[in-house]
Amino acid sequence: MTAGGRFDRLRLDGVSRRFGGSDALAGLDLTIERGEFITLLGPSGCGKSTALNCLAGLLPLSRGSIWRDETRLDTLPPEQRGFGMVFQNYALFPHMSVRKNIAFGLRMRKVARAAVRRRTDEAIRLVHLEAHADKLPGQLSGGQQQRVAIARAVVVEPSLVLMDEPLSNLDAKLRLEMRTEIRRLHQSLGLTTVYVTHDQEEALSMSDRLVVLRAGRVEQIGTPEQVHTRPANRHIADFMGFRNLLPVRVAGQAGDGVVVDGAGLRLTGSPVGEMRPGDPAVAAIRPEDVRIADQPGGGVEVTVEVVEYQGRELSAEVRTGDGALLHLRTARRLAPKDRIEVVLDPARLLVFPADPGEGGGEP
Structure with missing residues (x-):
């Protein structure tokens, strides 16, 4: 046939x-x-x-x-x-x-x-x-x-x-x-x-x-x-599994990347679209690209709030000291109230222009 x-x-x-x-x-x-x-x-x-x-x-x-x-x-x-x-x-x-x-x-x-x-x-x-x-x-x-x-x-x-x-x-x-x-x-x-x-x-x-x-x-x-x-934009990123969408503000360039600040974080990622220093933006990264730091002082300190068992991995919701909520996936055993440090992979972090009228993080 x-x-x-x-x-x-x-x-x-x-x-x-x-x-x-x-x-x-x-x-x-x-x-x-x-x-x-x-x-x-x-x-x-x-x-x-x-x-x-x-x-x-x-x-x-x-x-x-x-x-x-x-x-x-x-x-x-x-x-x-x-x-x-x-x-x-x-x-x-x-x-x-x-x-x-x-x-x-x-x-x-x-x-x-x-x-x-x-x-x-x-x-x-x-x-x-x-x-x-x-x-x-x-x-x-x-x-x-x-x-x-x-x-x-x-x-x-x-x-x-x-x-x-x-x-x-x-x-x-x-x-x-x-x-x-x-x-x-x-x-x-x-x-x-x-x-x-x-x-x-x-x-x-x-x-x-x-x-x-x-x-x-x-x-x-x-x-x-x-x-x-x-x-192509933050809405597609959200739909395609980039659960971490952080309001930020563009601080400057870093080679081909862009440096952004928001919610007490300074991050580097790849720009998707035209942005200038001071512009509001959205930093997006998948939970699997947020990893637990290998040693103390190597990342951002967070507190574990919710843990879900998902077979070989755990899905965890964590919060920074400035109140930013992050989602990560890990094989490491975690429990609510644990304090850990996490690293957001700059090679996997995308930065999108904010929608009109949408504010960014504090500079």
Whole structure:
């Protein structure tokens, strides 16, 4: 089985959707190359599902256009776009067997009976449901139902597969298994996939590129590594796991780095954006990049307030003498009220300009 309706690229030009007087999606520009796995990532209400539904044809555009090579798609109804779709709630027909659910799209396209059976059997094998082909959806687990939904989407050999938070209803173990399964199918079938999720780990592990949205607008487009290690602004940093966000003020330069002061701390990090001495800023660093000092006098003294056991590591919330709250991860055993010293890795600390109206730390 191979993905049908081949194209070189899919292009979204200024795609926008308004509800009432507000933009749910504003000016989305994106080019998707054949074979890419693109993830639309962001918190609830950021516009990612709106973008997917505009692409699918389930929502008309307020502005903009969608092109598959030189063919304009946004003027076509959903059934003529040649896309497969996997919904969050599976949307299976409860009275039809697994086999009939998967075959439904082929029958609607009036594919010859022998081809329907061959392609359906192949799709069932791809998602490892041979032993369940004659069962009804209600007799399957959530993970098995999701496999049926995926098989139904790919059996029609779509030019593009759209997935709207397909793993959100599964437990943690199944989510991990299905992440691998979806990526395997994407690669083995040569699919082009647009995937929607609010789960950062899911997005990082599966995608070729991420499109990070906030309040209906694109904040950053990049590879998982680019978005993870170099978020474009403090809001993306916060969303991508930089739990430590400290209000500071720029004190000066240090080679290619920037020196900042705030909450009794003097820190050095890498600037993301233009800043001058005296400007308010936000210093951001991940908990795993805050480490306990090797010897006394080697770091900032803090008091441990909360400790959470997380398997091989502990997650701890600590506070400096000036009241700054920090989160760290460590293999060292800690307890509330312990006094330790911590070091913030300058190679991992990013400094962002503060938002307009947002003050920085005291100089």
